[in-house]
Amino acid sequence: MSADQEQRTIRCLVAKVGLDGHDRGAHVIARAFRDAGFEVIYSGLHRAPEEIVQAAVQEDVDVLGISILSGAHNTLVPKVIEGLKEYDAFDDTLVLVGGIIPDEDKEKLLELGVAEVFGPGTPMEETVEFVEENAPER
């Protein structure tokens, strides 16, 4: 079927989990992803981990970017990852975390299966580049 040209586009879910109303970072990253040519789905504020899992599974995103500035990452991120595993969606989803994450927690998150943690001040290009290089092959 040579006739069809594949039009692969990277799909991202930018998610705000838990009781955390700071979404400037999420908005900025959503814009940067859009301008990089990705399709971005934004979750909206105050989402429960199950909602994020539901969205990530149904939208079949390549990249799940979780933005947390509330300090609850040690509770919420494992829940999201568990949920993804439940739907067989963990293996081919690139999970990123952005926000205020202490160094010792960063190690723990990476062990859990988070691909990278981006702290404050990370240049947009760096994040976009990371996604372009590491988006899962499907």
Place this chain on the structure above:
Amino acid sequence: MNAAAETELVEELLDGKHRALARVISKVEDRAPGYRDIVSQLHEHTGHADVIGVTGSPGAGKSTLVDKLAKQYRDRGETVGVIAVDPSSPYTGGAVLGDRIRMASNVGDMDVFFRSMSARGTLGGLSTATSDAIKALDAFGKDRIIVETVGAGQNEVDIVRTADTVTVLVQPGSGDDVQMLKAGILEIGDIFVVNKADMDGASRTVADLEEMLHMERDPTAKLDTGGFEKPDHPDEDELPVDGADTDEPDEEIWEPMVLETVAKSGEGVDELIQTLDDHSAWLDDTGRREAKAKQRYAAEIRQLLRADVADLIDDELARRGGVEAMAERVVDRETDPYSVADEVLGPIEDCVEEQRE
């Protein structure tokens, strides 16, 4: 992706695995290798879902209303699939798909399968992708499938055409929007909904819409003659008595009607659901559903063929050194567009001719 993996994916989808359904829709969107075989395999399992199209200008409240509709259907025990189409940037191809945010009533309910799609590229392939995605949801076993799209442009009209029932959303005070509706959407709408009916100007918009719809079939309706008799209308005998037109029992013709809702609070959603059910029953009773499906498939076959032939010709053009070079020859007056077209198409026509025997 090989044939075995495709079959496995299809089987997983038919088994009700969400991940498989999501992946199939991605393949359809990406036009990934093998997506055609997947859709072919799914086709025999389709034809059970009721497809509802919801269209309207940005900010009319489509997503919020779709959320409420989905909730009601879920309360009745039906499963729901939603496809929300958003525009993408023509420059980068990127998009922010925001309709999901409004799906607040169905949080954590996996039996509402919500999928955002972007209008990728300008290839006009969107309606194909949408109808293939509908097939995937249908085969998965969804009872109701709602397709939501911004109602501007031919692309969108094509998409809503894939629905059994077309609902057009209008917001109050949008006099110019109603004007816009004249072109195209007025003809394809089965149900018109004035959303945000608690806002000023809602009744005015309802009246405008009704007037426009009535004009379509009865030019003298609501005509203010200042006490004089109304002029005769050739179809007058067939027309229903004033005011009774919305629920006339007449079989053959569906009279588009105007409803009012406040999607945010859920007001009027019951009536909308009732009307959707009525329309659905009408489709079945009159055999229109089947007729529509036939039309749709005919259009689909045509579109597929056209796209395939266009690709074939693109290959041929590339093989002959690209269309740019030909254009240059035309500019230099060495040849003309018609001759070039004949030159390219000639061999293909000969091939087809040969095969016909």
